Amino acid sequence: MPPTYEATSAWAQAQDAADPLAGFRDEFLIPPHEGRDGRYFCGNSLGLQPRAVRPALSAELDYWGELAVEGHFKGRAPWLNYEDYLRDNLAALVGAKPIEVVAMNTLGVNLHLMMVSFYRPTAERPAILIEAGAFPTDRYAVESQIRYHGFDPADALIELEGDGPHGTLSMAAIERALAEHGHRVALVLLPGIQYRTGQAFDFKAITALAHARGCTVGFDLAHAVGNLPLALHDSGMDFAVWCHYKYVNSGPGAVGGVFVHERHATAELPRFHGWWGNRRDNRFQMAPTFDPTPGAEGWQLSNPPILAMVPLRISLEIFHRAGMDRLRAKSLQLTGYLEWLVNSQLADLLEIITPADPTQRGAQLSIRVRGGRERGRALFDYLVDQGIIGDWREPDVIRISPAPLYNRFADCLAFAEAVRAWSDAG
Incomplete structure (x- = not known):
């Protein structure tokens, strides 16, 4: 009742x-x-x-002051593999396997990095499908990616108009759009929660519809992470990006997050290479050939910003305790x-x-x-x-x-x- x-x-x-x-x-x-x-x-x-953020940050500043470069190897949480202290709690928060997540960069940067790998347009299939009124981060990014690949957003950017009350989107509207345009769509990119209306979307259902039409699927989860229980692995989506400064309480401009489904963990996908994406066991051999770490960590470019990662570590520990x-x-x-x-x-x-x-x-x-x-x-x-x-x-x-x-x-x-x-x- x-x-x-x-x-x-x-x-x-x-x-x-x-x-x-x-x-x-x-x-x-x-x-x-x-x-x-x-x-x-x-x-x-x-x-x-x-x-708990202030004393945790103070401790890292003390390590920096007392240990300098040795802080990478000493202290309570040595910096060299600092992402390890976040991974399991982050995976649990978003319903993923540890190999599928990494904290890095910020949302807009991560969205571009993911589209390098997962937006692979062709003359027959050049389009990206987003919702009308998407947050500017998403719209600017997809429009610029379309232009970068030599296509015209007037033709290759398909915007889903809301068909429900107050501009919300029904699953029927998404299904109709994919039935009409799916053969031309390279990437479906939708929000987990639409920022203006607050509408949450069904990842698994949308992913199944899009994959059936041959589309790659990604989500911007900026308003969903730390807000809803997520099951990213089970959804089957190809990738997701998000920020941690909203419900995950990690501070203004906080380090963002990325999910890459396990099936892509060792796939030979195009990507922008960076030193910290190289395998750990040979990273410091300074080899000229990039050897990617399996999973989401392979998309890292640079070593993590430790002082920016501390608030995220603290917040993820709170979420772990709360559930x-x-x-x-x-x-x-x-x-x-x-x-x-x-x-x-x-x-x-x-x-x-x-x-x-x-x-x-x-x-x-x-x-x-x-x-x-x-x-x-x-x-x-x-x-x-x-x-x-x-x-x-x-x-x-x-x-x-x-x-x-x-x-x-x-x-x-x-x-x-x-x-x-x-x-x-x-």
Whole structure:
């Protein structure tokens, strides 16, 4: 039966008191507002800083100062193979085998590196299929790759228009597009969660449809990693890229992540070669011929930036302790409560454009303010002044994302009460 919610402080506080994950909130620095914790709903854009990051970074700085180059071989976590300290937890987070993942570079760089290998256009099959209104990182990258290969984006960039409410995409629309254009499509590149609408996509179903048409399949998981339980290996997708500064709380501009399916682990694919992608057992022999490490690590270019990897290591350890299944269960409750508050208490003011089906969304609810963009922007600015931090996406969307590691039911209620207070004052 549907959960029973109440728009009262007593109810929200009781849920928070009974939350088995409540203690994780204390592991993060919550931005203050007027002497108390603010209400932070922007983990979909920049996650909060884990308290353990500062001492961990300080320790690495101490090793650098005390050991210098010997820090590659000594200390608690020698730098030479630092990626080893992240791999297993990263693989678990995204539902992959350890050989299939690596933390490296940033999302846009990794997307280009993956397309070097997995976008191999021909005159008969030059196209890339993306969603209309894709995040600029993806659209800029695919358009430039198409041009780089000598094709015209006007012909070879196919954009899927939303056919559902508020611009969401149905599986039927994806299937129709592949039936019509699949013979020309070299690469299908879609998001795990669409950044503006908050819609989540079915990786396995999309991959099966695309592979049946002879297309390679990749996903941008920027808004999905750390938000949804993922099963990248089982999905069959060829590759995925993502960032770690959103739900994975690894800091602004954090090191990104890459998944390459195990079936490509030793494939002779074209790629840009780099020293750190060479096999470890002969990397330091300085051989002139590139000998790739099997799996995703073979796409590395340079040795990892240790000080940038430390926050990711800390955050992955937190996720390992919390468990994505438990985090997803709490996320469903929190987002469900936020949705109920909007629909039951604020329907005259707000409209949710994210799918109502919980299986088609993560923590994020994308909200429009009734009355148009100017009212929406006015509400957003008011909320910021009240210490309630979401984010604004043009032209008229406020994104509110209760992250289960640190958000509470009381935060959701505070958002609803602030919206009503703004309306009553206006």
